[in-house]
Structure formats: structure tokens, C-alpha cells
Amino acid sequence: MAEQSLAQLPITAASGPLSKAVRRSEGVVIPIAALLCGLLAFSLFLLVVGKSPIEFYQLIYKAGFGTAFSWQNTLSRSAPLLLAALCVALPARLGLVIIGGEGAIVLGGVATGACASLLMNAPALLAIPTMMAAGALAGAVWIGAVGAMRHYRGVNETISSLLMAYIAIAIMNQLVEGPLRDPASLNKPSTLPLAEHLRVGSLPGMDVHWGLAAGIIACVFSWILIEKTSWGFAARIAGGNVRAAQIQGLPVGKLIVGFTALGGAFGGLAGMFEVSAVQGAANASIAAGFGYTGILIAFLARQNPLAIIPVAILLGGIEASSGLIQRRMDLPDATVLVMQGFIFIAILISETFYGKLRIFDPDGWRS
Amino acid sequence: MGEDIGLWGVPLAIIGGAIRVSTPFLFVSLGECLTERSGRINLGLEGTLVFGAMSAYAIAYETGSPWLGVLAAMIAGTIFGLLHGWICSLPKVNDIAIGIALMLFGMGLAFFFGKSFIQPVAPDLPAISFGFWSDYPQVQAALKVNILFLIGIAASLGLWWMLRNTKIGLRIRVVGDSTDAARAMGLRPNVVKLLSTAAGGAFAGVGGAYLSLYYPGSWNEGISSGQGLMAVALVIFARWNPIYCFWAALLFGGAGALGPALQSVGVTQGYYLFYAAPYVLTLVVMIFTSSAAKTMTGAPAELSITK
Numbered sequence A: 001m002a003e004q005s006l007a008q009l010p011i012t013a014a015s016g017p018l019s020k021a022v023r024r025s026e027g028v029v030i031p032i033a034a035l036l037c038g039l040l041a042f043s044l045f046l047l048v049v050g051k052s053p054i055e056f057y058q059l060i061y062k063a064g065f066g067t068a069f070s071w072q073n074t075l076s077r078s079a080p081l082l083l084a085a086l087c088v089a090l091p092a093r094l095g096l097v098i099i100g101g102e103g104a105i106v107l108g109g110v111a112t113g114a115c116a117s118l119l120m121n122a123p124a125l126l127a128i129p130t131m132m133a134a135g136a137l138a139g140a141v142w143i144g145a146v147g148a149m150r151h152y153r154g155v156n157e158t159i160s161s162l163l164m165a166y167i168a169i170a171i172m173n174q175l176v177e178g179p180l181r182d183p184a185s186l187n188k189p190s191t192l193p194l195a196e197h198l199r200v201g202s203l204p205g206m207d208v209h210w211g212l213a214a215g216i217i218a219c220v221f222s223w224i225l226i227e228k229t230s231w232g233f234a235a236r237i238a239g240g241n242v243r244a245a246q247i248q249g250l251p252v253g254k255l256i257v258g259f260t261a262l263g264g265a266f267g268g269l270a271g272m273f274e275v276s277a278v279q280g281a282a283n284a285s286i287a288a289g290f291g292y293t294g295i296l297i298a299f300l301a302r303q304n305p306l307a308i309i310p311v312a313i314l315l316g317g318i319e320a321s322s323g324l325i326q327r328r329m330d331l332p333d334a335t336v337l338v339m340q341g342f343i344f345i346a347i348l349i350s351e352t353f354y355g356k357l358r359i360f361d362p363d364g365w366r367s
Numbered sequence B: 001m002g003e004d005i006g007l008w009g010v011p012l013a014i015i016g017g018a019i020r021v022s023t024p025f026l027f028v029s030l031g032e033c034l035t036e037r038s039g040r041i042n043l044g045l046e047g048t049l050v051f052g053a054m055s056a057y058a059i060a061y062e063t064g065s066p067w068l069g070v071l072a073a074m075i076a077g078t079i080f081g082l083l084h085g086w087i088c089s090l091p092k093v094n095d096i097a098i099g100i101a102l103m104l105f106g107m108g109l110a111f112f113f114g115k116s117f118i119q120p121v122a123p124d125l126p127a128i129s130f131g132f133w134s135d136y137p138q139v140q141a142a143l144k145v146n147i148l149f150l151i152g153i154a155a156s157l158g159l160w161w162m163l164r165n166t167k168i169g170l171r172i173r174v175v176g177d178s179t180d181a182a183r184a185m186g187l188r189p190n191v192v193k194l195l196s197t198a199a200g201g202a203f204a205g206v207g208g209a210y211l212s213l214y215y216p217g218s219w220n221e222g223i224s225s226g227q228g229l230m231a232v233a234l235v236i237f238a239r240w241n242p243i244y245c246f247w248a249a250l251l252f253g254g255a256g257a258l259g260p261a262l263q264s265v266g267v268t269q270g271y272y273l274f275y276a277a278p279y280v281l282t283l284v285v286m287i288f289t290s291s292a293a294k295t296m297t298g299a300p301a302e303l304s305i306t307k
Helices: A002-010 A019-046 A052-063 A068-092 A099-119 A124-153 A157-177 A210-229 A230-240 A242-247 A252-279 A288-298 A305-320 A322-329 A335-353 A362-366 B005-036 B044-063 B066-088 B095-117 B135-143 B147-165 B168-179 B181-186 B188-214 B227-237 B242-264 B270-277 B277-289
Strands: B127-129 B144-146
Touching: A002 A019, A002 A362, A002 B277, A019 A052, A019 A124, A019 A335, A052 A288, A052 A305, A068 A124, A068 A210, A068 A252, A068 A288, A068 A305, A068 B242, A099 A157, A099 A252, A099 A288, A124 A362, A124 B277, A157 B227, A157 B270, A157 B277, A210 A252, A210 A305, A230 A242, A230 A252, A230 B270, A230 B277, A252 B005, A252 B044, A288 A305, A288 A335, A322 A335, A322 B135, A322 B168, A335 B066, A335 B135, A362 B270, B005 B044, B005 B144, B005 B147, B005 B168, B005 B188, B005 B227, B044 B066, B044 B095, B044 B188, B044 B227, B066 B095, B066 B188, B066 B227, B095 B188, B127 B147, B135 B144, B135 B270, B144 B147, B147 B168, B147 B188, B147 B242, B168 B188, B181 B188, B188 B227, B227 B242, B227 B277, B242 B277, B270 B277
Parallel strands: none
Antiparallel strands: B127 B144
């Protein structure tokens, strides 16, 4: 691949600011076009089942982005999505496809719940950082193990990460039914509810919890790590060609375990904020599928941490409007899943168009 | 209930459970085996399994015939396979990512259309009792074998023979081992892969039909929790051999039956952990059978998962 593209490189590549901008725009225009194509295909699907796509998109706008209240709802929902998407995007730099972020989220949530029960009487300044550390550590160990199995035993990370997610959910069920169970939680086994002072509150001036700030900081941090540091550079090399990276003397194993563990830590943090800011206790509600939506977000953002921010907000808005769509249009709750499926397939098909469209190649314009 | 057979009930329930639980594993892994022999991996079979379960249940309920349900699941699986095969034939598209997308898409569609079929009761697939010689109802229950299980055994033998001895089998193997050699022979690799993926999808659809029409025997959104994905891992364990797929499916079925078997004799401690046994077993098997250093024996050379 690399040899081919080198050979094809024109000797006099146009290098004006316009040409540069046009070349760069490929990575933005193609995903947006793919997103629109996916939405168009989904509109046809809605027409076939006899529903109005126009009403559907109007409801998404109304419930997701129409008012200050809906924006706050959207942003609250995008907080875990930002972190879940990083759990996919960071390992992706090394060429690993991790789809079990759900496991890190669930265990991060359980660790938070357990920590909060132990530190019920501790001051918030001590307890909340401990809860964050516990959540992140649980996620880091879980996904880091996937990376380690990949590097040291050659175990396919896509399959193992999803198996680990199922195992994580079983561990959570076992813990909240058994040792961590609050005896007062009858119908829905949960850990003890968090003490009031341990609940993570809202950002100043709006009704959105601190998870959003943590998610955005994590995205910016990840972007800097990948784009501006030598670790990120080494990871990209290892992702392109493991053998070349090893010959260069890069610590491929440490990079793989490190990046997967960091992704897992972010997933665990997502669980921590879900428990401490939204649910108020760890229970089955934290396995709400954020990890799976995160996969789609990371692919839509082309594994770029900064691009994850707008994409996660868009998907958060779609999920926020799900309830209203169900009630108003009499559609099942899986409608959003179907829509995500259409978008996902469209975005993957679009991969085939990179470097093929002449409009993005200023050198091709003249000929 | 007849006489109490005490703790003997556990191994008996596991054997019976292995026969009952293994059928979807068997069909999905046979399908995946066929697809992977052509050099492609389809991770989307989990979605195909769930959609197959839904469509089989819906059609069986509407028509009153479980076999028409199986047919519907086969057709649905073929369509999903064709979709996967077609998208993968586009240049620069990653087959693993497409599999993930189709897994989510298939589950979404199944939940979407399956909402109205959660309540009604569809007819079951017939089963044959091989336990007539015994007076114990537990033995009789354990040896009640569904026809699809027998078809699955026949299919694994047939597939093994087909891959080994026929022209079609040779073509699939050549494409899976070297696309260049296949082109040199005048084969069209993408067509062979497309058809292999479609046939693999049909197998997975039948596995789904078994889930909703026999065991557990009803349609709900939690009907499959990763069986389709475990079956993909199972193919690696079975070294891409359909006959090994059968034994591996029995083993995984037995692991899946462990939780219910212990529960039936009153062991309730660690209930959820026993339910996780198949996932842990899959993971352990993958750790021990994979290798970081060398390519696996029997692996199709074009397969991205082993590269």
C-alpha cells in the first residue's frame, strides 16, 4: 500500500492554501455525505413502514436541539458517549477494533458504587476523586487485559472485548444481587444509594452534569496525546505496521496495553459519572448500550478524538429524542438502533471513496 | 416427577442441555466456517442469528408452520450474508467493521419488527424422543432431540465432505488461501466469497430459528446474548473443520447448560457467574489456542483475523 501511494505521488503537487484546504476537506466532506446518505436510506425505510421521515427528523430536532432544555438533556446524554467513543478510538490508533467498551462502563459503575458505599461518611473532596480513580482503574484493567491478550497471545481483540463485556455484566449482576446489594432495593437490585454529598452535581450555569466537562477534556487530551506526542506517533506507526515498529525498537506491547488501558479508563469514567451523577446507585441500568453507540461515534468521527465531540453530541441528541419519537409516532424504541445501523453501514461504505474522488485532488483539476 | 435421582441430575441435565443449547452454536459455526474458508470473516452473524430468530417466529406464528419459519430465517440470513459480501467486495472496506455494523443493524431491525411478536405463541419445531427406554423422566427429557440438531450433524458431515472432495469446496479453499492463485485459475474471488458469505448467513438464520422455535422457544429481545459471536470464536478453536465445529458446539452447549443444570438441583449461589461460563470458556479457549508468533494451522491464509 505505502509503496503504491509513494509511486503515485505527483512530482509537482499543488501546494497553495486552497489546494491544502481542498485536500483536507476530504476527511470532513465524505463522512458528512455518508451520514446524509445513511439518513436518506433510513428515510426510505420509514416510508416503507408507513411513517413520515419529515415528522421523525422534526421530532429529533425538537426533542434534541430545539430548546435550552432539550440541549441540556442532549449534552447530559452525550457525556458517557464521548468517553465510550474514546474507548474505541484510542485503541484504533494501533489498529485494534475494540467493541466491548460496555464492559468497562459497567465495571466502572460498579466500582464507583462499591467505593461510595465504603466512603459514605468521607468528605466529598476525598471520596469523589477516589470514586473516579476506582471507576477508571476498573475499566483500565478490563480493556487493558484485552490489549494484553492481543499482544501476548494473539487473541482477536474484537471478539475477546465483547466476551469480556458479557462477563462484566455477569459480574455486575452477581455483585449487585449479592455482596453489594442494598437490602432495600427489592425490584431492581442495586448498590446502596450514594450519599447526597457524593453525588456529582451540575456544571455551573446549566443543568448538565460534570461528566460532559470530563468527556470533553478527555477528548482534547486524547487528541493531544495522539497528534502531538511521541507516544501517539509511535502508536500510529505500530498501527500501520507492527513489524516495522518492532524493528524500529518501539515498545509495541507497552503501547498496546497502554492505549487499550487508557481507553478502558475513559470507559470506566463514563460508568462512574452515570452512577454518581445520573443513576445514584449502580444497577443494571448502567448497561444501557452506551458502549455500542460509542463504536458508531468513533467510526463516524474517523477515530479522531476532536471530531468525537460534535458526533457524540449529535448521537446524544438522537437518543434524547427517542422517547418522544416512540410516543408521538408509535414507533418501537429500537427505531434509533435501526437508524444507527443505516448510518454505520453508510459510513463504512464511504471508506471506499477516499482518494478516488477527483474533486479532492487539486492536481487532477488541471488535466 | 418420578424418583429423585439427586446429584446425578447435574451431569444428566448438562448432557441434555448440551444437545439442546448446542444447536444454534453448531449452525452459526458451520456458516462461519464456510465463510471463513473463503477468506472472509463475518462478525455480523450475531445480528443474523437474532433477526433469524425473529423472522422465524413471526412467520411460524402467521402461517402456523414452524418449517416455513425456518425457511424465512434462511432467506433472511442469506440476504444479510449477501449484504455483507457485497459491501466487503468494495475496495478498502474492512470486513470486521462491516460485521460489527451488520450485527447492530440486524439486532436493531429484529427488535423493530419483533415488537409485536413478543406476546403471541408460535408453534414449536418437532423433536424425537430417544429416551423411551428409560423410566426416569429426567433421562427422557435429556434425550429429547430436536430434528434441527440431527440436520446439523448431517450438515457438518456434508460440509466437511464438500470442502474436501468437491469442485466447489476446492474453489472455496483456493480463494481462502490465495486470492492471486484463484485469479490465476480463472476464478472470481469476490463472487466465491459473496456466495460463501450468503450461505453462511443462511446457516446462521437457521440457528436463530432454533432459538425462537424450540429452545428457549419464544421470541424476546434477549434471546441471544452473544451465541453468534461465540460461534465465530468457536470456528477458530475448531480449526476451520466442520466436524470439529460439531464437537466444539457440544462443548459450548454443555457450558451454557451449566447454570440451568445447577439451578435445577437447587444451587443458587453464583447463579450469574455460572451463566457467564460459556463466555469464560470461549475466552480461555481463545487464549490457549491463539498464538502471537505463528499462524495457526488450518487457517485460511487470506483471513484477516489470523494475519
